[in-house]
Structure formats: structure tokens, C-alpha cells
């Protein structure tokens with residue numbers, strides 16, 4: 001297997017099929033970094049009224065979808081109303097978590113200085129408390145992307161997603177655990193920042209864990225009550241169809257977001273790194289790690305919207321705080337830069353990438 | 368009542384959905400809708416605003432902060448309320464400053480129907496209750512605006528008893544509310560209106576007014592020089608409003624930054640995060656490279672410099688990423 005050695009200190013972990021060997025000099029890596037900085041600065045300077053109009057319109061659409069979906073579910077004894085209502089509620093939850101929650105909490109819209117659309121105030125329709133999410137995702141995952149042992153998104157502490165994770169018999173359950181994680185994804189995300197494996201290892205103090213648990217508990221109660229108690233109860237005799245609609249919508253959102261997110265870093269071609277990589281990492285090297293460690297998804301505008309523009313995972317990882325509606329615009333430039341510097345720009349349709357992810361999960365179940 | 372409904376809308380509030388119909392219904396965010404626009408002079412425009420439900424009313428002479436989105440970005444500016452304090456509608460008069468970011472849009476680009484953001488009215492420059500029988504109002508330029516609020520309020524309640532208004536403006540065309548003032552003076556024999564055109568007649572000598580001051584409540588509003596002169600001449604007797612604009616950076620890097628109670632000299636290359644930590648401030652942080660927003664702190668005053676781009680930015684209330692911001696002159700961070 002050939003190893004990508006990009007610059008002197010870029011050390012990919014050989015667990016994934018690495019891209020074709022590239023040999024960039026340190027000078028080239030920093031030059032690439034400067035060219036990426038220039039793209040970023042250009043978009044920052046351009047951000048304005050049309051971007052603001054975009055996010056306002058997504059927020060409006062999501063809220064109308066939700067109101068419409070929930071209203072239809074009250075007539076859920078009629079199968080067409082149930083199906084349409086559930087579909088609308090699912091779409092609304094997907095938009096709310098992905099294009100809105102994930103992106104707003106990244107600070108992508110903080111520049112508008114609107115306290116209602118701001119990373120410091122936004123809370124999402126998910127059992128994971130916003131503060132926990134911002135720590136485990138914005139900080140841990142985006143800083144230490146794909147560094148095995150540092151980035152807990154590599155396996156979420158429960159899956160084996162890299163050869164570097166030492167095998168033990170528990171990992172025979174890898175495929176099953178993955179199905180469970182996908183089904184209960186929002187609960188997995190809620191527990192993510194608890195770092196259960198550290199609690200078990202006794203590395204986390206009890207007070208922190210307790211405070212975190214209380215935060216999760218509060219959020220879970222509110223979310224659970226809304227979807228599974230209050231709305232079904234309001235439907236009176238139609239309690240069950242409304243409950244089923246909510247359960248289904250949450251499930252659809254879980255499966256979908258799990259698929260999109262796993263396709264962001266685990267298809268063939270996305271590279272993992274070891275902790276040595278982080279020592280003295282320059283900005284240019286950080287950029288290269290983000291590009292090599294992420295994978296895009298091909299699709300049309302609706303697909304990109306419903307994936308929260310995480311289909312532009314590479315662009316998102318280069319510039320996590322640029323407004324999501326701009327990723328499509330800079331993607332061709334990033335792709336060209338990759339070609340010019342001989343870096344793999346991993347991309348493919350969802351079904352293909354997801355199959356590769358599943359294959360990896362199965363393979364790593366065994367030593 | 369509405370609180371019960373949050374069980375349905377969590378993590379949002381019911382008003383976030385109701386706001387789709389009318390943003391003015393909000394109980395947590397104060398907004399107002401422009402219901403009339405009137406051109407006063409070539410540069411000044413009066414906006415009549417219907418405030419949302421949360422508006423607590425105002426006293427004539429107070430000011431309000433108005434938030435307006437310019438090119439997608441929210442900006443806040445302070446304006447005097449110049450309408451009758453007993454009315455449900457608010458009026459502000461905006462002078463378009465050449466090269467300004469906010470005032471040209473408010474004055475010329477704000478059609479009827481625009482929704483603006485508001486804060487509660489504030490300021491102590493108000494008429495005492497009951498209103499004094501004898502008043503001297505001394506104003507210059509746009510300093511007329513809060514005083515106009517007082518005059519309108521008094522005039523709406525009944526005939527003015529004994530008010531002298533001395534107003535200075537460069538020329539007759541620059542007098543905001545000129546026609547209305549003339550009309551008020553005609554309707555109210557108790558109002559004496561003295562307009563001084565400083566371009567021809569020069570500055571007013573306050574000594575001329577000494578005789579009037581003795582038995583009147585004195586309200587002064589205008590440029591700093593006028594306020595200082597009035598205060599020096601007549602002392603405590605004078606009621607005035609001094610507006611201190613927020614501290615702006617004069618450029619350059621490095622500066623003295625207050626982190627709550629701790630003040631630190633931050634040198635040019637240092638980030639606010641490092642400088643704060645070195646001084647023992649318990650700074651929130653995360654990636655330390657500008658991507659996670661785990662280090663943001665609210666800016667109370669002053670401005671900061673983006674260490675990557677060199678851009679100097681910041682308005683009071685902004686959240687700044689301390690790991691990629693340096694000092695540029697004095698600033699205060701809330702922590």
C-alpha cells in the first residue's frame with residue numbers, strides 16, 4: 001500500500017487506502033495554505049445581504065414545513081395525511097439539524113450580528129445540548145480531524161473505524177453497533193461529549209460528568225415530551241398515529257444524518273492520521289490534513305441543502321465558519337487546487353460512499 | 368400562558384413561529400415597524416415607528432437604540448425620540464451622514480413596512496412631572512430633536528404657558544421642523560421662538576440669555592461645546608444630555624484591554640486570549656485557531672484587530688474570537 005507523505009511531517013495512518021503518493025515540499029504546503037486563505041478572505045469580504053436572505057429563507061421554510069407536517073399528522077388516521085405529514089416533519093427535522101443547527105452553531109452566520117441566528121444562542125431540535133455539541137464537534141472534531149485517538153468522531157468511542165484502534169472481541173459487534181448508532185443517532189450525539197470510555201477508564205472527574213448528565217437530562221426531557229407526549233396527547237383519540245409520525249421523523253433524521261456524516265470521513269480515500277501529525281503542525285499542513293481527511297458527496301442543489309451542505313465536507317472542513325451556501329461556489333476552486341498540488345479530492349455519490357463505509361465497518365470487526 | 372406553549376416549540380419559543388406572521392408579536396425581542404416616512408430637509412428624514420408588544424413606553428427627551436440590518440449585518444445607532452410621549456407611535460429623525468454606514472440607509476432606504484430592531488427607551492433628559500410652568504430650551508443643530516419631543520408632548524396636552532426656545536442652525540434651510548415650529552409658535556402665544564442662523568449671524572452669546580435663566584428650568588441639547596459653555600455659565604441649573612460615542616480604534620496594534628476587573632497591556636502580536644491567560648484571567652478557549660468559537664467574549668467598548676487579516680472591527684456587544692484577535696487601542700471585554 002502506498003503512503004501519502006505530504007511534506008516532512010504529514011503522517012497518514014496506513015489504515016485506509018491512502019491516496020496516490022504526493023510529495024509536496026514544505027514551501028508548497030504553505031503556498032497552498034495561502035491560496036486557501038485567499039479564498040476564505042474573498043468570501044468573507046463578499047458576505048452580505050444575499051447570504052442573509054438565504055439563511056432567513058431556509059429558517060422560514062423549515063418552520064413552515066414543521067407547522068405543516070405537524071398539522072397534517074393530526075389528521076394522521078388518513079394514510080395520505082400521515083405519509084405527507086411525516087415526510088414534511090422528517091424534512092423539517094433534517095433541515096433544522098443540518099443546514100440550520102450544525103451550521104449556525106459553527107458560527108457561520110455570526111457575522112450578521114443577529115442574536116437570533118448566532119452560535120452563542122442557537123439551540124437545536126436534538127437531544128444533544130448545544131454547549132456539548134459545540135465542544136465535541138466544533139472544537140475536538142474540527143481541530144483534530146481524523147487524528148486517531150484525538151478525534152472522537154473516529155468511531156464515537158464505540159466503533160472501530162481505523163486499524164490503529166487495537167482490536168478486541170467487542171469489535172465483532174461493529175456492524176450491529178453501527179446499526180444501533182444510526183437508528184439512535186441523536187442519542188449517540190447526546191452522549192458523545194460525555195466521553196463514556198474516559199469515564200470507564202476513570203479519567204474524568206465525577207462532578208464534570210454529573211453536570212454534563214444533568215444538561216443532557218434536561219434537554220432529553222424537553223425533546224421527548226414535545227415529540228412523544230405533548231403532540232400525540234393533543235391529538236386525543238389519534239394519539240398513536242401522531243406518536244408514530246414523530247418516531248418515524250426522528251428515525252428518518254437519525255438515519256439520514258448518520259449516513260451523511262459517516263460519508264464525510266470514512267469512505268475509501270479519506271485518510272486518518274496519528275497524533276505525531278499534530279506536533280508543530282503549520283496552518284498549511286492543517287489545511288492539507290482537512291482536505292485529505294474529508295470526502296464530498298455528489299448531488300444536486302436539493303441534495304446539498306438536505307445534507308446541510310456537508311456534501312461539501314472538504315470545503316466545510318477547510319472553512320468551517322464560512323456560510324454553507326457558499327461551499328458550492330468555492331468547491332470547483334478547491335478541487336482545482338487539489339489537482340494542481342496532486343492531492344486526492346475524494347468525492348462520489350451517496351450510495352457508493354455509504355457502501356464503502358459499511359464495508360470498512362465490517363472489515364474492521366475482525367482483527 | 369405563552370410559556371405553556373414552549374413545550375410545543377422547544378428549543379424555540381412560540382413567538383419564533385408566530386413571528387412568521389408578525390415579528391412585532393415577540394415578547395422577548397423588541398422590534399418596530401416603520402409606518403410613515405417624511406422628508407424633513409435634504410438630509411433629514413423622520414420615521415414613524417409602531418413598536419412591538421414589548422415596548423414599555425417612553426418619556427419625551429429620551430433616546431432609543433435602533434438596530435438595522437445593512438448588507439446583512441446588524442448595526443445599532445442611537446436616536447432621540449421626538450414624538451409626543453403619550454402616543455403609541457414613536458418618531459425619530461435621522462440625518463444622513465455622508466459616508467455613514469447606517470444613517471443613509473435609515474434616512475433614504477427605509478420604506479414603510481420595514482421592521483427595525485429596538486431597545487427600551489433610556490435617558491434622564493426628560494421633563495419633570497408636573498411640567499414646569501416656565502421653560503428655556505436652548506438647542507443647536509440636531510439637538511432640537513429631543514426638545515421637539517417635549518414641545519409636542521406639552522402642546523398636545525394644552526396651551527403652552529411660557530416656553531422660550533432658542534435654536535441655532537447654519538441657515539434657515541437647516542432648521543429641522545422649521546414649519547412645525549413656526550406653526551406651534553403661531554398657535555401657542557406662550558411659545559417664543561428665537562432662531563439664530565449662525566452662518567450669517569455668528570454664534571450665540573450665552574450672556575444674552577442670562578436674564579431668561581433666572582426663573583426658568585433650562586434644557587440644553589446640542590454639540591459638546593454648547594453643553595460645556597452652558598454648564599460653565601449657569602451651573603447645576605442646566606439639564607443636559609451628553610452623548611459619549613463608543614471608543615473607536617485609531618488604528619495600530621497593541622493596547623490596554625480590560626478583561627472584566629483585570630487590565631492588561633496587550634502588545635501588538637499577542638492574541639487577546641494569550642494575553643488574558645498570561646495575566647491570569649480564566650479565559651474560555653478551544654481550538655486556538657479561529658474555528659471553534661469556543662473563546663468568544665462580548666466586547667463592551669473599543670475595537671479589536673483581526674490578527675490574520677489586520678482588519679480592525681467591533682461595536683459594543685459584538686462577540687469577538689479572542690484567539691485570533693489582538694488589541695488595537697483601548698478595549699473592554701466582559702468576562
Ligand code: FES
Pocket residue numbers: 652653654655656657658659660661662663688689690691
Ligand atoms: S479557541 Fe477556537 S475559535 Fe478561538
